[in-house]
Amino acid sequence: MSLLETLNEDMKTAMKAKDKSTLSVVRMLKSAVMNEKINLGHDLTNDEEVAVLSRELKQRKDSVREFEKGNRDDLVADTKAEIEVVEKYLPAQLSEADVKKIITETVSEVGAQSMADFGKVMSSVMPKLKGQADGKLVNQTVKQLLQ
Template identity: 85%
Template structure:
């Protein structure tokens, strides 16, 4: 079942359950996926769907950080609930140890020696971890291994 079909089913379920938070998030996700399809002019591949979901998740995480900084606990709590809904559609996330192992393998693979090779390592490791790990975690792990 494609992501759009899943979103449609979940939207119907949320409507029947009168779950306003889930319904609004599912609608936003469906809209984002459909907009991406229109922009690209074809049905989305799994990688493209994950990219859309990752973008939506990142936006919400950034919003939570801003709301917390501004002392808006009400908006922060609402956005955290939205994050929970978005995460249901994301691929399973890798643990920190799994990310560290993949990054270590990639560092050895590209022959990175110092921080000067940071871009080369990130360019090689991000396609491997697309949607399976938070970019900040990957970035920090690469920095730690290249010190």
């Protein structure tokens, strides 16, 4: 079942359950996927779907940080609930240990020695971890390994 079909089914379920918060998030996700489909002019591949979902997740995580800075606890709770809904559609996230292992293997594959090779490592490792690990975690881990 494609992501759009899953979103449609979940939208129906949320409507029947009168779950307004889940319904609004699912509608936003469906809208984002449809907009991406229109922009690209073709049905989305799995990688493209994950990219859209990851972008939506990142926006919500950034919002949580901003709301916390502004002491808006009411909005923090709502946004964290949205994050849980979005994460349901993403592939399972790798643990920090798994991420570090993949990055370590990639560092040795590309022969990276110092921070000068940071870009080379990142361009090689991100396709391997796309949708499975937070970009900030990957960035920090690569920097730690290259120091």
